[in-house]
Amino acid sequence: MTEFLTSQFGVSTLLAIIVIGTLLGTTAYCIYFERKIAGFIQDRPGPNRVGPGGIFQLVADGLKFVFKEDVIPGHVDKPLFVLAPAIIFLVAFIAFAAIPWGGQWEIADGRFVDIQVANPDIGLLYILGVASMSVYGIVLGGWASNNKYSLMGAIRATAQMLSYEIPLGLCILVIVLTMGTLRLEDITLQQTDYWLGFIPQWNVFLHPIAFGILFVTALAEANRTPFDLVEAEQELVGGFHTEYSALKFGMFFLSEYAHMITTSALITVLFLGGWHFPWITWTQPEATHFGAVVVKIIVLCAKVAGFIFVMMWLRWTLPRFRFDQLMRLAWKGLIPVTLALFVLAAVLVYFGLHRSVWALVGNAVILLVTLLVAGSSRTEVTGRASNLPPIGVGPIPPGVREAGVSG
Amino acid sequence: MIEDKDILVVDHDQPPLSAAERLYIPQILEGMKTTVRHFGKTIFKGPITVQYPEERRELRVENYRGIHRLNRDEQGRVACVACFMCSTACPADCIHIEGAESPWDDREKYPVKFDIDELRCIYCGMCEEACPVDAIELTPGYDLVGRSREEMIFDKEQLLAIYDETKGIKPRKNPRITGYPRTEDPAGGHTANSGEADA
Numbered sequence: 001m002t003e004f005l006t007s008q009f010g011v012s013t014l015l016a017i018i019v020i021g022t023l024l025g026t027t028a029y030c031i032y033f034e035r036k037i038a039g040f041i042q043d044r045p046g047p048n049r050v051g052p053g054g055i056f057q058l059v060a061d062g063l064k065f066v067f068k069e070d071v072i073p074g075h076v077d078k079p080l081f082v083l084a085p086a087i088i089f090l091v092a093f094i095a096f097a098a099i100p101w102g103g104q105w106e107i108a109d110g111r112f113v114d115i116q117v118a119n120p121d122i123g124l125l126y127i128l129g130v131a132s133m134s135v136y137g138i139v140l141g142g143w144a145s146n147n148k149y150s151l152m153g154a155i156r157a158t159a160q161m162l163s164y165e166i167p168l169g170l171c172i173l174v175i176v177l178t179m180g181t182l183r184l185e186d187i188t189l190q191q192t193d194y195w196l197g198f199i200p201q202w203n204v205f206l207h208p209i210a211f212g213i214l215f216v217t218a219l220a221e222a223n224r225t226p227f228d229l230v231e232a233e234q235e236l237v238g239g240f241h242t243e244y245s246a247l248k249f250g251m252f253f254l255s256e257y258a259h260m261i262t263t264s265a266l267i268t269v270l271f272l273g274g275w276h277f278p279w280i281t282w283t284q285p286e287a288t289h290f291g292a293v294v295v296k297i298i299v300l301c302a303k304v305a306g307f308i309f310v311m312m313w314l315r316w317t318l319p320r321f322r323f324d325q326l327m328r329l330a331w332k333g334l335i336p337v338t339l340a341l342f343v344l345a346a347v348l349v350y351f352g353l354h355r356s357v358w359a360l361v362g363n364a365v366i367l368l369v370t371l372l373v374a375g376s377s378r379t380e381v382t383g384r385a386s387n388l389p390p391i392g393v394g395p396i397p398p399g400v401r402e403a404g405v406s407g
Numbered sequence: 408m409i410e411d412k413d414i415l416v417v418d419h420d421q422p423p424l425s426a427a428e429r430l431y432i433p434q435i436l437e438g439m440k441t442t443v444r445h446f447g448k449t450i451f452k453g454p455i456t457v458q459y460p461e462e463r464r465e466l467r468v469e470n471y472r473g474i475h476r477l478n479r480d481e482q483g484r485v486a487c488v489a490c491f492m493c494s495t496a497c498p499a500d501c502i503h504i505e506g507a508e509s510p511w512d513d514r515e516k517y518p519v520k521f522d523i524d525e526l527r528c529i530y531c532g533m534c535e536e537a538c539p540v541d542a543i544e545l546t547p548g549y550d551l552v553g554r555s556r557e558e559m560i561f562d563k564e565q566l567l568a569i570y571d572e573t574k575g576i577k578p579r580k581n582p583r584i585t586g587y588p589r590t591e592d593p594a595g596g597h598t599a600n601s602g603e604a605d606a
Contacts, residue, residue, distance in 0.1 A: 037446070039449070039454070040445070040446045040449040040450055040454075041442045041443075041445050041446050041449075042445070043445055043448070043449050043454055043455045043456070044449070044454045044455070044456045045449075045454045045456065045458075048458075313439060313442060313443065313446075314435075314439070316442055317435070317438045317439050317441070317442040318435065318438060370430070371426040371427065371430070372426065374426045374429035374430060375425060375426025375429065376426075
């Protein structure tokens, strides 16, 4: 038994169980924090009735989801209708298998195990492939619902996810070119050195633009505001999950948050050095005892929590994009910039300068060119007052002043 | 006269978006600054909301017209003399009084029944203005709930009980309207501002 538990397979199995369990709890708590943050931003306390500070609100919500009547409308395509939430839920959770949580653990003298459910050579491809599967859940849900609002939501989701996967993929390619590997653990390890002895070699300092764009596309992939046109209550009732109720709706709801956690963890590993943090010796790759593993996991989770907070903060700050604006941002904005970044990374790799200050210089040049192009653009900005028929411009017409009511 | 400062002219000649603005980023940061300010304010100074059933905000108006009460006189008897002035004045026709000969010497009649349909009432305050003995008054109570329509018809005992509960409060009736052209009432009786007596 101890033999099994100390093998890589045993540790992976145990880790899978722990990760799934923790993750289910964490996604549920994400909903609570989302509501709390929404409350604070809107000058109100948020949920505070169930338990101290409302921390048992999610238990109440979960019980409500479980005990509500699970309506399957008569007009739906039943097998697909049931399958859709299962797919989206599964896909949101299996992506975690390749996330490197805490480097290596020296479980016995000279025997190391990875704190990672699976450490495939193509970990990055695995996450990308699995993440792009989630569009199936949405499309099937929308299609099977046999409802025009659901279908419109699903169509929007397809177009949006396809469009935003291009800049997402290109941003990741920039990192793959720079790091020369698809294995997430190796990408983390390569970021643990220092420049000038104190700046950690995190990729965010090499390719800040790619970092920003990856964050934006991650929001779009997770269907978070300002890219939540898939749901768009005002236009589409609830989008693809209009017809869903009870636990099936709960699965859609939870998987959105699971998706947020996955993408945050991915960005953390790719750009912020994963479990590495400067000045804490226990988060260096040399530290492999159990305490170090725990500290590394905490560091990674703290970074992920930071991302999730920013995503929630953005959600309660920004209004939703219009669909044409969404498409314009992807095709005319993000894709050209990421293509330029990709070319930059390729050129730097060719000259062997991909981990030097030249990457930053290239980024600055690209930002400058983007600003110039954007500034010289004469594209009409829709929805502004200049496109509306004139009202009340110019001198005040005679008689208006005298017609005013006294007092 | 309309002053120049009162006229809002919509400026249609807005400059085109600048390069930085076309990247959306400055505006997004500006918005995030605003929301995080509210976030911090709520965390450190507390929310601006109140927890309603437990906490109550003080009423902003002094002459709020809420649920009625039927006052008692100094001897604890119902002050009403069953003159029917209030039910006559009532535009919603929600006051139903049955008068009878008074067992006391100082008045001729008293109400045996005094019902107010709190759901029909429009809380206009005409009844308290009409009352010659200030027996019916509107209190600032606003949280009036019931399970049925019948339950919301308050009888004499309930209205007297409300008086017992709100004895300390002197409802402030309609304040004097400034600049209202007052004519001297030779009889010195009821005017539109008679409620001013208790101010």
